[in-house]
Amino acid sequence: ETGVTQTPRHLVMGMTNKKSLKCEQHLGHNAMYWYKQSAKKPLELMFVYNFKEQTENNSVPSRFSPECPNSSHLFLHLHTLQPEDSALYLCASSQVGRNQPQHFGDGTRLSIL
Amino acid sequence: GESVGLHLPTLSVQEGDNSIINCAYSNSASDYFIWYKQESGKGPQFIIDIRSNMDKRQGQRVTVLLNKTVKHLSLQIAATQPGDSAVYFCAETRQSGGTSYGKLTFGQGTILTVHP
Numbered sequence: 001e002t003g004v005t006q007t008p009r010h011l012v013m014g015m016t017n018k019k020s021l022k023c024e025q026h027l028g029h030n031a032m033y034w035y036k037q038s039a040k041k042p043l044e045l046m047f048v049y050n051f052k053e054q055t056e057n058n059s060v061p062s063r064f065s066p067e068c069p070n071s072s073h074l075f076l077h078l079h080t081l082q083p084e085d086s087a088l089y090l091c092a093s094s095q096v097g098r099n100q101p102q103h104f105g106d107g108t109r110l111s112i113l
Numbered sequence: 114g115e116s117v118g119l120h121l122p123t124l125s126v127q128e129g130d131n132s133i134i135n136c137a138y139s140n141s142a143s144d145y146f147i148w149y150k151q152e153s154g155k156g157p158q159f160i161i162d163i164r165s166n167m168d169k170r171q172g173q174r175v176t177v178l179l180n181k182t183v184k185h186l187s188l189q190i191a192a193t194q195p196g197d198s199a200v201y202f203c204a205e206t207r208q209s210g211g212t213s214y215g216k217l218t219f220g221q222g223t224i225l226t227v228h229p
């Protein structure tokens with residue numbers, strides 16, 4: 001157990017569907033992150049939340065909409081996705097502050113038909 | 114530009130041997146480095162970290178070495194076991210403007226295969 005739980009583990013959706021990814025951390029952290037992991041590419045940071053406030057949007061298309069209702073929960077709402085959005089989406093959490101390691105969940109494997 | 118990269122994409126070793134995985138970084142402002150292990154079907158797992166004011170740090174069976182002069186980071190795994198087979202990523206982080214979080218930049222990863 002990593003302390004960071006992501007659901008669902010796998011998701012297949014059509015381009016016109018709307019779905020949400022969920023992340024919950026049990027580590028008492030106050031920063032949460034969304035990353036995208038595609039084949040043969042380094043992990044890409046998408047969004048950062050510190051104390052529920054979004055502090056980073058790494059030029060992510062608006063078809064990805066994050067939500068952080070509290071420091072323990074993070075969502076990624078998906079709508080009108082494209083085939084190139086198929087990837088592993090990883091959630092991470094850490095303490096806010098310098099030199100704090102990020103701890104990852106096991107990801108949601110997303111396939112866009 | 115900024116980059117964190119790996120010299121070798123794959124590494125194959127025999128069980129019991131020591132493994133060394135290398136990583137180069139280009140940003141001299143990097144002040145904190147992390148090694149992660151990612152097994153198939155799982156997310157990256159924190160292994161060990163090191164701050165830029167250190168040259169070496171040891172954990173259980175792992176040692177990280179940092180050479181700031183040549184911007185090089187390595188992960189040494191002692192007595193490598195089949196369970197060590199995974200993709201290993203280095204990541205660097207530095208303070209981002211006035212924000213209080215460190216923005217992680219990942220390398221592409223090295224595939225370590227341990228043969229029994």
